[in-house]
Amino acid sequence: MHFEAEPGTSEADDVVVTGIGVMLPNTTTVQSFWDNIAGGRPQVGALTRFTAEEAGIPVHAAAEIAAFDHRPFLPELRPAHSAKYSREILVTMSAVAEARRDAGLGHGDVDPRRLSVMLSSSRGPLSWWQSAIQGTDAEAFGDKGAMFRGLPGCPASLSAIYTGAQGLVTTVSNACVGGHQAIGLALRELRAGASDAVLVGGHEFPILPEVARCYLAMGGGVISAEADDPSRAVRPYSADREGFALGEGSVVLCLERASAARARGARVYAKVLSHRTMNEAAHPTTMDLTGKVTAGLIHDVLADAGRTAEEVDYFCAHGTATRYNDLAESQALRALYPERPDAQLPPISSNKPIYGHTFGVAGIINVAATSLMLHHQTLAPTANLSTIDPECDHDHVFEGARATDVDLAVSMSFAFGSQTAVVALGRER
Template sequence: MAGSRPPAPAPGATRGSVQGPAQGPVAVTGIGLVTAAGVGVKRAWSEITTGTRPRSLRRPDSLQGLPCDFMYTVEGIDFEDELGRDTLLMDRFARLAVIAAREAVANAGLDAASWDGTRVAVVIGSAHGGLRFYDEQQAVLTDRGPRRVAPKVAPLSVPNGAASSVCRDLGARGPSLAVSTACASGTDAIGTALGWLRAGRCDIAVAGGAESLASRLVFASTCQMRALSTRVDDPAAACRPFDADRDGFVVGEGAGLLVLERPEHARARGAAVRAHVAGYGASNDAFSPVAPDESGAGIEAALRAALADADAAPADVGHVNAHGTSTVINDLVESAALHRVLGDHPLITSTKAMTGHALGAAGGIEAALTALALEEQLIPPTVNLDRQDPAVPLEVVAGSARPARLRCAASTSLGFGGHNAALVLTRG
């Protein structure tokens, strides 16, 4: 019948094409983090693993009067000092990406001034791109007329602003791409880079996600969807993944980027390998523009595809940095799918209570934190998890960071439009 949905696939089945055979992992040699929990890998990791409540929640002027008027913000960067006049050619999400990329490249022991830029790729995901600057200029148009609108609206508002800015800053002249699959964007960007490295299209890839959204229009719309927490009396307790009293997510901003290399390239230059990206899987629910398919078949298919791509068994996965948004439906759908695929042995966390939901940047930030968990053999806690929802059939780490012997971990992402993506990482 026209308009009817096809039946959901059986557990373990996929809709559409199936991932090809595994072609081997790529090396993670550098990590860059710019988050509300801290700027720089060292500070962000330290804050995220403390188990204390988040401290970087602000009420931007643009959100005044809305049911949710707060968000996680990145503090402590003087962009003009860091980027000079180049900052004028970047929306805030692109600035965050450049800062993260510089840290990741330095962390990898690479010198952008001397590498062969034609063999360096950049893939950065973003759900909204430069909507912040777009909103500002829309207000200028309304209040002051067309002759006062900045001539750079187009180059600053497009979703490829972060990728192009990082290419320009680093002299990366290889293939570049902006990925926009809503909240799965950062994960899909890393998966894309994995494919390019395996195919020999580049030797090095800078990949992940970047986002900065303080758009009054988008916030107002998302409030109308009842997706955001309205715990305005206690914002620091608002984001509470897998908790029985969760009521919605809290938006965050930031950037999380990895430097990925073909293993032989990393070996040839004697690079320290921090982790490996071993597998990637993606799917679409083909169900709703906003709601996840409550069967969880889509995220289940993506995770099974990532495991197959990594040539890993479910029993190999000791930890998952889950999407864990703190919305009622998402947490139930995702946790049930994780349990079906992995059973109850992996230790689960959601770091969004410390970073906020950074939308298109979330997958990049969480892949970076998964790599750090493998490197440090330490799982960050899920902050604000006071009473785990009894319908969540997983062991979710709460209270304090948990030491663990890890050799394989996963990171999962679900996005509006039915986009699902998963990465499997292994210890370096």
């Protein structure tokens, strides 16, 4: 099929979310993702990948993907090829393929030279490197697949090969803001007219003792030690919070210019209005606790979209259930709305109790969840929140899914390295 080259596009042409691919614990469809997010159903459970006793660390909960079969999602992938790929690669390829399928983006709908794949991962294939270095996998270097399994960018590259994407293919690695930054790169690519569609997402598989030890070394209250009820391990904004649980998986969005999506009759979940990211150039592990820096960034991202803070109907939080993160987000809202009492701040919620902390995927999960909230006109709650920390006492969605009018939403993410990123999303009408 012949495709004509496209000229640059106007920034007035909206970028929209037309597809969502989800490979998370007990979640392989958009519907199951929405049911878990909106229903406040934690997929965090008892840690089985390793035991606290074996590792000698007080970590008992994680959001794990159990046995995974890629074949329903990648029917054209030959067994001889899949045998060389790691679980991380196959899960990510499945999420990319599902995002394209959910968007209804057929192979004749886009010039392959103008279809891009941009992913985010904070740590890449740690599990493979662990087994290879420790010698626990005798076959780690047994075939040419070792090159695939060991490179953090291979899930994106192999996904592009499978789906026929010949545009920009790359992987961002920037801790917990990487997902939002990948979306920002996708926006630039689409608005510059360099791509017609971008499959943008992330993959993370951090459930290893070594990763848990990194966070335990930072002191108490960073990674949850909950043992009695693993499903309640993550409790953002709660007076009894004790940190996050590790989560794994891959989530991918299909982003297109609205004109192209509408021309082919695609269903649109939401508009991606704008993105901004910044480095505070301050403390490497603690974000600004006055809230003023984050409030300024939110103000700027809304101005880019021609909107104001007064129009925001909802904030999708980073919500890690650590004291500094929770407090920083609450202070950011107070700084953004200095004239409002706490009870009148816009509603906020976190999905970390559902799927744990997925680092490089976290921002993608936020935007996927927020897109569905805009689509369904329903806010998803923060699960496990019962007694609100007085320092964070404002309008939390925690009573269950809240049906309401939502036109403008903001997704927030924070990361080590003094970094913050935000994405503004709007309702498709």
